[in-house]
Amino acid sequence: MNEEIKDQELPEEVVIDQDELDDEVAPVQYDISTYGADYTVDGLIKRLQKGDIFIPDFQRDYVWNQAEASRLVESLLLGLPIPGVFLAKEGDINKLLIIDGQQRLKSLQFFYEGFFNPKEDQKTKRVFKLTKVQKRFEGLTYDRLDENDRIKLDDSIIHATIVKQETPNDENTSIYHVFERLNNGGKKLTPQEIRTAIYYGRLNDMVQRLNVYKDWRDTFGPVNVRLKDQELILRFLASYYYSAKYQKPMVEFLNKFNKKNRNAEEAFITAAEQLFKTTITTIKNSIGKSAFRPTGVINVSVFEAVSVGVAKLIAKNKVIDTHKLVEAHRKLMSNVDFQKAVSSGTSDEPVFILRHKLADQYFSEI
DSSP states (O other): OHHHHHHHTSOOOOEEOGGGGOOOOOOOOOEEEEEEEEEEHHHHHHHHHHTSEEOOSSSSOOOOOHHHHHHHHHHHHTTOOOOOEEEEEOTTOOOEEEEEOHHHHHHHHHHHHTBSSTTTOTTTOOBOOOOSSOTTTTTOOSTTSOHHHHHHHHHOEEEEEEEEEEESSSOOOHHHHHHHHHTOSSSOOOHHHHHHHHSOSHHHHHHHHHTTOHHHHHHHOSOOTTSHHHHHHHHHHHHHHHGGGOOSOHHHHHHHHHHHTTTOOHHHHHHHHHHHHHHHHHHHHHTOGGGGOTTSSEEHHHHHHHHHHHHHHHHTTOOOOHHHHHHHHHHHHHOHHHHHHTTSSTTSHHHHHHHHHHHHHHHTTO
8 A cells, every 4th residue: 555655646657548539429328217215314324324325435535625514514404405416226236326416415424423524534533513604503513403403404305316227238337427427527537437436346346456466556657546547457357358349439348348247256356367467467577668658658559459469378378488579569569550550540449459450460479
């Protein structure tokens, strides 16, 4: 963890990802059912505390100050309405994922539990007293509220819109798009930030473990605060295991892979984790940091083709001659068709296929 913190203090690595220029929207339609539910504040807090309503480990950071959170509580104490929340229900499980409204819900949870934003105040444990509100509420905690006010707060209603994808039932990626559209204010979330928020599970846990793997950090560089390094790991896995299913846009290809394998069997997780580690270590110890940097900075398409190509050799239990690998990599980087396939139209299906075909061709000489 200390190494990770140090990395965050360093300048971020420049990453070239031509796919980000692809503004094509995935050609898919969804049948989504929505229904409303009115929850009491007391009921919402109990569900949050039990985990029945789930806030992912990664979502937009809690950014409200104590005065803003206090004003929300005051609105309910005064009988004023507040905006509703959006929750997502997946499959037949009864747990609900917060896709919009976590600032409001966490503010209420902090007030009920007595400490403001405890994640940031683990040492000081700042007591949550209402501030910059009407005089009769100023300085009060939940426990010190007048009984009538406490009951009024407990019984206040917050409306929830609950969404559930009905079809297509094999690729539930609609929640990604709902989340993206509802969270487009302020600093726009990156695709990987959204995936990490909504596709929580064993696969994303593994990606986060791999992201602190020393040879990966040595190869990629400092930790990327917008999770681009984690997205590259996901891209490696998707391109290795699902390359035959590739369809543009790349963002949706990664969404589908992440969603389908979010809680994959342990055997798959273990094998995938070991394959990535062995691949990165092999590349680091032979080609070095230049493996994915044809122009001095990381090129995402080069990373994808080279890493997957080397992984295929490793999967065959082939003994890799370091000198031959370096030479094959040099020839691949010099190939004009490969250079085009990693510099323009990179998300197009024929271009994706071509760069992997060329990587396989040159690495097969090892």
